[in-house]
Amino acid sequence: MPKHRQSLTLNLLQAREVAMSFFRPSLKDIGLTEQQWRVVRILSQQGELEINRLADLACILKPSMTGVLARMETAELVERRRSEHDQRRVLVKLTAAGERCFESMSGRMEENYERLQERYGAEKLQTLLVLLNELKTLKR
């Protein structure tokens, strides 16, 4: 038995770094940070969301999200409004420009994904995604 087993969390981090290397160049080209792209992608799929939910889905803490959204609002990628029913809540959605940003990038990101899948293996990729989702079910 090994004295030190390998760290799951470090391996998840290192593996993610490798995966990100397939996508980072494209993000750099359009001047979006990883976090901003996550927000664009999620809002594109889910439509208008409140900040709590968006932060949870994007793995961005709420205090960080405040700044991320402020900069994206300046860049006119998203717009915020307060909910009528509950004045505490803030709802966020993509602007038309934000939608176009996603559309113009999605093809290229798909190509990057294909490159990764080709080198890694489609079945292995599917298995990995299943295992990751099962790990996520341990939340709370």
Added chain:
Amino acid sequence: MPKHRQSLTLNLLQAREVAMSFFRPSLKDIGLTEQQWRVVRILSQQGELEINRLADLACILKPSMTGVLARMETAELVERRRSEHDQRRVLVKLTAAGERCFESMSGRMEENYERLQERYGAEKLQTLLVLLNELKTLKR
């Protein structure tokens, strides 16, 4: 066919968040950040390392590592010295206090790992680690 497949990188991030939730409380108790613990753990296993190598293993960029090590040096967890052969290189190792820090934490971290493994499944955990390591081989 789904219009939007799920994002591998986001799933890796979300899964890591769940995994970290098993360890964060322990880190908080001793006042170490995630990054500092990674440095302690790696130096404990590998002994003295140069900064480039340490940064690569710990998934911490060199500019960040400068600050991390400065704070850990102030806390007297690590010590730095320049290599005799190559004055550009800086070598880092744990102090005696740093070693004790690791020793006093490793048991508890191991318990956390057991809890995770018990809930997730030992075989699944092994499979996941294998798949992650295979993904890491795509580096470069």
Added chain:
DNA sequence: AAAAATCAGTTAGCATGTTAATTATCTTAT
């Protein structure tokens, strides 16, 4: 050997991670 290129680490500047405290709003208990 001297200049140019390379390399290790740091510094600088801004974006984000993280926790605690704060503000404004809403809900619940009395």
Added chain:
DNA sequence: ATAAGATAATTAACATGCTAACTGATTTTT
């Protein structure tokens, strides 16, 4: 109806992520 409690978001303060530029030391080129 009002005060206490809970909730959503922000602010503040410091640590880290990230890129580019910079410094000093080593290697390569000419």
